[in-house]
Amino acid sequence: MISSASVSQADQQFALDSGGDYFLAKPVDSQELFNTLSKLLELTWIYEAAEETIPQTETAVLAEELLPPRPFLENLLELAQSADIKLLREKLDQISQEDERYVAFAAPLSELAKQFRSEDIEVRLQHYLNRDLTHAR
Structure with missing residues (x-):
């Protein structure tokens, strides 16, 4: 996985041709990062319920x-x-x-x-x- 602030199509293709298997543009969206990691590493995320109120x-x-x-x-x-x-x-x-x-x-x-x-x-x-x-x- 490659991440860069340089997001032109040519830069993305160069990064992928250099060995990357997925490109994320910076700033990286955390949800997109987690989804990509899930796909590439065949992960299943287990989420803990966040508390909506403070005790x-x-x-x-x-x-x-x-x-x-x-x-x-x-x-x-x-x-x-x-x-x-x-x-x-x-x-x-x-x-x-x-x-x-x-x-x-x-x-x-x-x-x-x-x-x-x-x-x-x-x-x-x-x-x-x-x-x-x-x-x-």
């Missing part, structure tokens, strides 16, 4: 938790939606190091990021953005 025990913690400014949360959500886990983890590490008040916010998201659970991160960030919680200014 009540976590909701109580969230109410007391100080959240980063809304634009920061929106940026994290964009990173999760584009599956840019590396940059998302970097931003979570950075905010935790800059202000220890955000450690309680960042730790569970970092743990989800280590497991590449971007959809769960999206759900949690949407929850933060949709609730009237305390945001730092």
